[in-house]
Amino acid sequence: MKTVALAIFPCVQSLDVAGPLDVFAEANTFVGPEDGYEITLVGADRAPVRASNGLRLSADVAFAEAADAYDLLLVAGGPALPTQGCDPRLTAWLRATAPRCPRYGSICTGAFALGHAGLLDDRAVTTHWSDAQRLAEQFPRARVEYDRIHIRDGALVTSAGVTAGIDLGLALVHEDHGPEVALAVAKRLVVVAQRQGGQSQFSPLLTAPSKPHSPIDGVHAHVIANLRGAHRVEDLAAVAGMSARTFARAFKLETRRTPAEFVEGARIDAARNRLEAADLPLKVVAYDCGFRNAEHMRLVFVRRLGLTPSDYRARFRAPS
Template identity: 65%
Template sequence: MPTVAIAIFPGVQALDVAGPVDVFSEANGFIAPAQHYEVKLLAADPAPLRASNGMTLMADATFDEAREPFDLALVAGGPALPTKEVPDARLLDWLANVATRCARYGSICTGAFALGRAGLLDARHVTTHWQHAAQLAAEFPRAQVEFDRIYLRDGPLVTSAGVTAGIDLSLALVAEDHGPQTALAVAKRLVVFAQRQGGQSQFSPYLTAPADDTSPAAKVQAHVMARIHDSFTVKQLADVAGMSARNFARVFVQETGVTPHEFVERARVDAARKLLESSGAALKTIAYDCGFGTADRMRIVFTKRLGVTPMQYRERFRQA
């Protein structure tokens, strides 16, 4: 009987815990009893603890009591984990220890920060919630953080994006253990997709404001977004900034982290997303108004950037 351990702590995200638990529990209804998953919640202390939403959770055992090998060990995330406040040392010690004795170990959502502080992310490809991916990459520069993945496996290490992505990861592990048909059956029971199309980018905003809203980069960004249907060259944008093209391109990357071309394309995608969500305009109209020129070009960019077509995006996010 495969054993699954999920580490919890005060302030844990309840859905990071409940989602995977329900996947493995439902999977038990489709597999032989000898293959049933046995899931245990582990915490530093035996007392009940409060999740971030106020729900009370009770661990099955403490970290000190659960030193045996597990087939899978996961640490859930929590809204406070990305802060510089170091998690309970007992959690980090347990993670570092159990990772050496598990076939698979990893994290849900911001649980990746606990893995990093336990020294388990170096030279690994990992992901986390889109809001905190840049922070994870900055705090653990030896990790290869992939910003757009719903879940990711690198050898024995598995990580997932935010919150409900723990369900996607767990379904993938069930498929790995018992085949895609079993994972599909579980997904149908839970009324979720067995394999979500696209990555996290379809949920996250592409554009971030520069730190100094009076800077040349901010001036150019405002110019582009106010005239999103126009075509732009680096020379034209440099003229708006009052700089030479060469100097402008260098300064823009320094201030924004992307090239002018990259910014323009991201701005077009964000503008199109807003129209797809809020209007019933034809795709060719949105493509023209947002500077793509044609619906085919917009589809190519959406597929590259978001992993879904404009029509698929509209079907998922269109406001009633």
């Protein structure tokens, strides 16, 4: 029997708790009692806590009562963790217990709790796409992978947001019991055993420049309004009123991407909007968004999103 501890706290994301635990509970129906998972919720105390959606949860044991080690230790996420910090009692428990566990990690923004405990240094990690940049800024020694659904680096396992905890749980069941059991659990939960693509299929590739009304902001608007243009660095530099070298350096500093990466991201986001909203032929979408042709758009989608334009439309097309 593998022991699993999952840390909870006030305003925890309830799906971060229920998702992976349902995976382990379902796995118990397919393996013998000696090979299953014994699940323990751990909290600051045993008093009920209110999840972010209002659901009441109670820990089985308090941090002070918990075992010295578990086969797997996880901490769930919560919407306040990226901005409001972490309960010092949770931080102390993670710092003391996680290094004794063969596997430990987080679901969603639970990665911030691990970071406060010093457990992300020099490790590849992921979290919810909307908080990945903040995680990288708060814990600069962590190697944040922005597009991963889940990732393992040694004993550390981390996942993207919310339902990605199910993906992480399935990956761990696959690791423990093989692909047949993981697939059987996925079928019971009516999810895919391994989803295509990364987080970028759910998140916008572009964010507004950090300085509104700056020359870089003007270039941003120019590209969005003229997706069919060639947008060479020299041309974009002229829009910004800079030399090409100064522009390329300033653009990378302000947006954390090269001009070419930005232009490609703008075209992908525009194409995604069209694929979600209408049944336009792929060659029309490609032309409207500045790709050379439909095949070029397909290659860029696969490289950046991990799935084709047709697959993207099938997943995200708005109902008529």
